[in-house]
Amino acid sequence: MIHFSRSLTRLLGELKKLPGVGDKTALRLAFHLLKSPDNLSALAESLLEVKAGVRFCSICFSITEADPCHLCSTERDSTTICVVEEPQDILAMERSRAFNGRYHVLHGALSPLNGITPSDLKIAELMQRLEKGSIREVLLATNFTVEGEATALYLTRLIKPLSIRVTRLAHGIPLGSDLEFVDAATVQRAVEGRSEL
Amino acid sequence: MQSIELDAVVLGVMDYGEADKIVTLFALEQGKLKGLARNAKKSRKRFGGALEPFARLRLQVTLKDGLSTLNGADVINVFPHIRTELGKISHAAYACELVEQLVAEGETNTRLFRLLTAYLEHLDRVPQDASDRRFFEANLLKVLGYQPELARCACCDGELAAMQQLRLAPSGTGILCGSCARTGRPVSSDTISLLIRSLSTGRFGLVRFPPEGLAEAGAILDAAIACHLTRPLKSLAFMEQVSC
Ligand SMILES: [Zn+2]
Ligand SMILES: [Zn+2]
Numbered sequence: 001m002i003h004f005s006r007s008l009t010r011l012l013g014e015l016k017k018l019p020g021v022g023d024k025t026a027l028r029l030a031f032h033l034l035k036s037p038d039n040l041s042a043l044a045e046s047l048l049e050v051k052a053g054v055r056f057c058s059i060c061f062s063i064t065e066a067d068p069c070h071l072c073s074t075e076r077d078s079t080t081i082c083v084v085e086e087p088q089d090i091l092a093m094e095r096s097r098a099f100n101g102r103y104h105v106l107h108g109a110l111s112p113l114n115g116i117t118p119s120d121l122k123i124a125e126l127m128q129r130l131e132k133g134s135i136r137e138v139l140l141a142t143n144f145t146v147e148g149e150a151t152a153l154y155l156t157r158l159i160k161p162l163s164i165r166v167t168r169l170a171h172g173i174p175l176g177s178d179l180e181f182v183d184a185a186t187v188q189r190a191v192e193g194r195s196e197l
Numbered sequence: 198m199q200s201i202e203l204d205a206v207v208l209g210v211m212d213y214g215e216a217d218k219i220v221t222l223f224a225l226e227q228g229k230l231k232g233l234a235r236n237a238k239k240s241r242k243r244f245g246g247a248l249e250p251f252a253r254l255r256l257q258v259t260l261k262d263g264l265s266t267l268n269g270a271d272v273i274n275v276f277p278h279i280r281t282e283l284g285k286i287s288h289a290a291y292a293c294e295l296v297e298q299l300v301a302e303g304e305t306n307t308r309l310f311r312l313l314t315a316y317l318e319h320l321d322r323v324p325q326d327a328s329d330r331r332f333f334e335a336n337l338l339k340v341l342g343y344q345p346e347l348a349r350c351a352c353c354d355g356e357l358a359a360m361q362q363l364r365l366a367p368s369g370t371g372i373l374c375g376s377c378a379r380t381g382r383p384v385s386s387d388t389i390s391l392l393i394r395s396l397s398t399g400r401f402g403l404v405r406f407p408p409e410g411l412a413e414a415g416a417i418l419d420a421a422i423a424c425h426l427t428r429p430l431k432s433l434a435f436m437e438q439v440s441c
Contacts, residue, residue, distance in 0.1 A: 019214060019215035020214055020215030020216065110435075110439070111435075112286065112287050112290035112291070112294075112431065112432040112435040112436070113209050113210075113250055113290045113293065113294060113431060113432060114431065115431035115432075115434060115435060117434070117435055117438040117439065118438065118439065119438070144246070145246075145249060146249050146250045146251070146280060146286060146290075149280045149281070149286065150283055150286045150287075153281070153282065153283040153286070154283055154439055157283070183245050183246065183247075183272055183275075184272065185246075185272065185275045185277050186246075188277055189277065
């Protein structure tokens with residue numbers, strides 16, 4: 001067993017807390033950083049900067065440095081809100097360039113088995129935004145997992161009575177896939193959601 | 198080591214690290230087991246969207262003590278209609294959590310597997326009915342050997358069918374006759390008969406409790422289940438919070 005200095009041991013410990021990093025990877029990353037002191041300083045500084053500057057947007061609860069975030073403050077369609085589970089889901093929506101409205105991040109999804117209930121998510125905050133009256137459509141873009149579906153169903157129940165249109169991302173055959181290899185549940189939903197040509 | 202095939206229901210899924218999942222399963226051939234699905238979040242080829250709560254799968258597993266290795270899964274049924282109603286999702290999750298909590302690892306129980314899959318299939322097929330939850334609970338207790346005594350007074354052993362003013366025993370594990378109990382929740386003999394019928398017919402949808410009977414059956418079964426739980430059920434708290 002090799003013994004490292006106290007500071008190196010601490011660095012390895014912190015690296016191993018990152019997702020997907022085990023003993024070997026932590027060691028490889030640490031030695032890589034130590035070989036280039038410039039990179040090490042840059043990484044340290046950027047971590048401190050992130051810690052000091054990044055927070056949740058007070059409107060949509062995405063991650064931002066300026067509050068409100070640029071998606072909440074720039075020119076976009078303010079009558080439509082897209083609801084997502086996590087901040088990184090906004091990136092997926094934005095990459096698609098298919099949506100030009102506002103966003104709302106729930107920070108999770110309802111889960112009966114893990115005990116995640118509405119009060120654990122930013123649902124009350126969403127309802128406050130809707131009560132202001134200018135929203136005409138809510139697009140539910142939660143994941144197509146049991147938890148994501150449960151969340152979409154719960155939100156539908158809350159939002160429908162406000163006479164706001166509630167829509168869900170279509171659930172279909174992945175682009176570029178052969179029908180014969182697609183699972184039965186996906187095919188079923190795709191048939192139910194079929195569109196006129 | 199050899200990979201075997203199991204017919205199993207997913208009782209719970211936990212993210213593990215960046216891409217792995219730990220899945221709790223109830224298998225026809227093996228009872229309850231825990232398995233590690235490496236790279237499950239990224240490899241749609243091996244697991245597809247199959248590792249989801251209450252899905253029924255054909256699994257390829259390498260059995261090990263403690264944590265088995267899941268090599269792949271094919272969906273038998275994800276119960277797509279359960280997934281379109283919040284109440285159905287909650288009840289399916291509740292059934293899975295009950296099995297997860299009340300069954301020890303590695304004990305096969307074919308009847309319990311049939312009961313769980315029959316309940317999921319029923320939930321998937323017909324509109325939700327509160328009687329079905331009580332039917333499932335009554336039969337779950339029976340299959341596990343925890344069935345509350347419904348024919349005789351828990352105190353004097355007198356036949357309940359001939360008696361009036363029945364009450365739920367304070368311990369929760371049985372019924373008391375009118376001469377043995379003056380306090381405790383009253384239960385009607387009609388409810389007791391419906392519970393006995395629930396245990397003698399093997400099919401969902403045949404026993405329907407009227408509203409008062411539903412509340413009484415609920416009190417009897419909730420108390421009987423609570424005796425065997427080591428922690429409160431998350432899915433039950435969830436159902437109460439979202440009222441479904
Ligand atoms: Zn924002
Ligand atoms: Zn008695």
